[in-house]
Amino acid sequence: MAERMRVGLFITCVNDTLYPDTGRAVVTLLERLGVEVGFPEAQSCCGQPQFNTGYRSETEPLVRRYAEAFAGYDHIVTPSGSCAAMVRDHHPGFAVPGAADAARRTLELTEFLVDVLGVTDVGAYYPHTVTYHPTCHGLRALGLGDRPRRLLERVRGLELVELPGAEECCGFGGTFAVKNAAVSTSMGRDKARAVVSTGASAVCTVDNSCLMHIGGVLRRAGSPVRPVHLAEILASTGESAGATGHGTGTRGAIR
Amino acid sequence: MSGTFLGMPRRAVPGNRPGAPRDFPTAAEAAGRNTTLLENLRHATHTIRDKRARAVAELSDWPELRAAGAAIKDEVLLRLDDHLERLEEAVTAAGGTVHWAADADEANRIVTELVHATGETEAIKVKSMATQEIGLNEALAGAGITAYETDLAELIVQLGDDLPSHILVPAIHRNRAEIRDIFRERMGEWGRAAPGDLTDRPAELAEAARLHLREKFLRARVGISGANFMVAETGTMVVVESEGNGRMCLTLPETLISVVGIEKVVPTWRDLEVFLQLLPRSSTAERMNPYTTMWTGTTEGDGPREFHLVLLDNGRTDVLADTVGRQALRCIRCSACLNVCPVYERAGGHAYGSAYPGPIGAILTPQLRGVGSELDASLPYASSLCGACYEVCPVAIDIPRVLVHLRERVVEGGEVTVRGSRVRLRPARGHAAERAVMRAARWALDHPGVVRAGQRAAGRTRRLHPRRLPGPGAAWTASRDLPEVPAESFRRWWRRTREAGAGGGTASGDGQREDRS
């Protein structure tokens, strides 16, 4: 990198509060790849829960906060397909100074790795059988395509197994999970069944909100399959717990 | 046929017609307990979605066809008045008569009067979403006119005193054994009875329907239809179908009455080259449907001697007035969005409480009827916003975007058009608690210090957190475990480990005030 780029991490409210390991993994991974990561503490939530439930006026202050917090960064990287999609697809629709510009600079983690850094082999080691669920916003809104797969395929020790019906929604859908709990649960159970049928020991996505749902269903069913964010796999080198288990830390739902 | 034909329309056996659902989640949950229904639906939707994908993949220029289809429909909508006036002129010049119906009641009244004027008390019908929407059959029955549905699936629905649950395959919720039972028990009440030894083989069931309906086709003097397309420049009407019942209804009767939504007009004859590629592949997953009938007014010696076109508004102009929502009027009723929708697959069509189930229904019904009822206000939420519907839509209706737009209308209210008049809608009742939560969450999220404090408190008390929540949270924990709250948030970890050092303070965004008041 000729000129040092300024990269801001948008952690997202879900990761910040419930899945800090994912954020730490992103920092570990990016620093290992020589990227200096900034974390503007003024950041908060992308506003997706409010926006998708119809509370547009409650969304606007969060859009403003996002644009201000990340002003001055060349790239804004986030380990969440759905938050990246919210920012890119919907922030420009608000009459907020800098919102469209910030949206243009926002990338989901795998986009940043593959398109900006140009790497697919990130030096990871993860000796487990993993199945990959392409989340809806990653798949259809962002068009991540095969980026996550290309990254996973270069992880040493990792065996990637196909997920049947991979492109079907897991049923999370934000407030949908509560407002239409019966349908959401039915979708989650079908997804969990598909995951279990692969024989994988872990299911991986680019979104912890979907993983919270899939993992919650798996755990209630007593399944040992663990939900793991892609970033945590990519950060794992085998020096830490990665060689023997599925990471340490506080991912409570999966123990 | 005299008016003394027995058994109609009053039924000896009470039907099992589903009542109007209270709201979508309740109806969907009830449907979820009907395993036969779910198996029927799952089998059918998965079969057709795979076939559709193959049919679409045959055309290398599908994205260009889709773009053209969307653009033609947008052109129609932005000049709808001109196109309808041209259509009216062309139909009239070709010997047809054009009627304009502002709402369902008016359309039903016009059709009833037209049938009465023929002196007939029966009509044969080809499957039509518009007449389902306005409840035409019920209105005709009230006026002593029996309308016979002739599409096989519609026949199954009518004989079973049921409601359609799918746009293309209205009886998709019925399996072959149920259909056999309905035919055996009910066909005799409506005309030629089914053979006593009828089995559940689809070919045999179709043959029973053929014989039952044939006597109706051959004696019918009034036909009622909708239309898939109306060509403004020529006045040509187009009906696509598979079974041949459409051809029967459109060509054998002496009087033909077509009830068609005003958005079905396309500007030119040439435009059909786009839609007749998009529709069959999206709908039945065929290169072309078996039969397409096109007629322009009346033709001496061929087909009906009288043709009446009833142009139906019934809320469509209100949809048109909404610049975001109006794209729903591009819909060509292919039902591809139903077949890929994971919610439809698990809720069934009846949960949507209108003629239009599935994702398109979730954006069309609340616009045509408004969001005044609990059911209609719940429809925009009947989606996980997964976007599969948008992906397959042949006219590129951004259904997730319209869903979110309608959710906004439900919870925030605002200006809408109702029967042509601008009114200000108040936020829906029943969302007060949610609104308070959303506001509080936004306030907290706009004050990271508050979030930090909350995270710290949650981290400290995490051993005490219950595994099952009371109140609204129970909707989550009834079926899914909650993640445990970590001891330390990311934010706190960052401060603890990076506060003084690398990264954090390099960009300008950090210099500003953290919390706004």
Next chain:
Amino acid sequence: MSDHARAAGTAHGSREVVLGRIRRALGGTGPGAGVPPVPRRYLASHLPEGPDRAATAVELLAENLADYRALVHRVEPEGLPALIARLLAARGARSAVVPPGVPDAWLPADITRVADDPAIGAAELDAVDSVVTGCALAIAETGTIVLDGSPDQGRRRITLIPDHHLCVVRVPDQVVASLPEAMPRLVPHRPQTWISGPSATSDIELDRVEGVHGPRVLEVVLVGPTGNGGTADPAPPGTTGP
């Protein structure tokens, strides 16, 4: 206009109501204002250009018709009457509706010819075994034949009620590759029936059943040179028949 059409005449009042609502909904955007042009970047046909394009189109037509369960036959012009005789005999047909434009020579003498007469009712047509027609054109990519009521095709009901429809397509002249090629060759004001295979339903568990209300058997005879890429040169005999 009949009296009852006029009697239904709230029509005019609501005409202005509906048009007025549309104009208000569009908010005074003047005629055509802000309407972007329609991008027609889709293909005029999916068949590659080339010297044997016409023959390829005929092949594709035959393939697609057969894929949707039409019975397809190819024959040289001089073999047509014999083929028609054989196909009718194979169905046990003793009578056939024949529109006036179909040449007398096409049909065998032992078949009772029923004229396409407006006086014939639906019930009488129901008693006829077959119908023999020409067509307006055929579309290869979709496996479609189009009837438009021309003298060799007759009124729409004659191809609907008899259970066996035998349709003759002159190849390659009557074959177009695609819908965009078909539209300019069709006359919108003629009543049209587009047929792609025999009638079918998938209404029961999406299990396809052929033959519901239209003719349950559709036979398409492609008549023309069969052996040499569709040029006008005489083709070798003996390549006829199914």
